[in-house]
Amino acid sequence: MLIDMHNHTKISSPCSVLSPEELIETARMRGIDAICVTDHLFIEGATVAQEVGRKMNFPVFRGIEARSELGDMLVYGYYQDIPNHIPLDDLCRSVHESGGIVFVAHPYHVNGGGVNLYTCLHGRGSDLDADWDKVPVLRQLDGIEVMNGQADDKTNAKADVLASRLQVAGIGGSDAHVVDRVARVATRFDQLIRTDEELVEALKKSSYQAVRLRY
Numbered sequence: 001m002l003i004d005m006h007n008h009t010k011i012s013s014p015c016s017v018l019s020p021e022e023l024i025e026t027a028r029m030r031g032i033d034a035i036c037v038t039d040h041l042f043i044e045g046a047t048v049a050q051e052v053g054r055k056m057n058f059p060v061f062r063g064i065e066a067r068s069e070l071g072d073m074l075v076y077g078y079y080q081d082i083p084n085h086i087p088l089d090d091l092c093r094s095v096h097e098s099g100g101i102v103f104v105a106h107p108y109h110v111n112g113g114g115v116n117l118y119t120c121l122h123g124r125g126s127d128l129d130a131d132w133d134k135v136p137v138l139r140q141l142d143g144i145e146v147m148n149g150q151a152d153d154k155t156n157a158k159a160d161v162l163a164s165r166l167q168v169a170g171i172g173g174s175d176a177h178v179v180d181r182v183a184r185v186a187t188r189f190d191q192l193i194r195t196d197e198e199l200v201e202a203l204k205k206s207s208y209q210a211v212r213l214r215y
């Protein structure tokens with residue numbers, strides 16, 4: 001099952017021009033099986049898009065892109081708004097207590113107003129590649145977005161190397177804000193996923209891989 005794990009709608013992400021209907025219709029036309037809506041900070045966009053998906057008979061799962069003090073994080077299985085600049089340990093604790101899971105979004109890539117872990121650590125005098133073990137909060141992270149549709153191949157390759165070295169799971173998502181970017185990247189799961197809960201369970205198993213899709 002191919003799921004695009006990272007998309008923004010204009011409902012809660014002012015940086016996106018996509019309505020849920022456009023996002024869903026494009027994803028369906030490009031042949032993927034489901035999408036996650038991960039609007040910035042607010043859960044409303046995902047909730048509305050999921051409802052629209054039901055009416056359009058296309059699976060939409062709920063996520064959220066948090067902006068932590070150490071950069072953007074993709075959160076699944078946590079269905080509340082997340083305060084801007086939340087400390088990363090607070091984010092991980094709240095999400096894990098709710099049974100959810102936290103992935104580093106685009107660890108090396110800056111997109112528009114986005115913030116990444118590499119730059120945030122660098123600003124504090126740490127290096128993402130050399131110092132992972134020296135920054136305890138990083139051990140609470142569950143995985144890494146190893147393929148982001150906005151990042152170039154070289155930048156994604158660095159994220160992939162990091163995930164392999166740390167032996168954490170890797171997901172892929174388009175990070176779409178406009179129609180053309182939808183379903184450019186997805187995550188291939190080896191099982192059927194029908195609900196938000198099943199998605200989180202599948203993410204915890206790490207039997208999936210990020211894939212780039214070409215049309």
Ligand SMILES: [Zn+2]
Binds near residue numbers: 065
């Ligand atoms: Zn981001």
Ligand SMILES: [Zn+2]
Binds near residue numbers: 008065
């Ligand atoms: Zn994003």
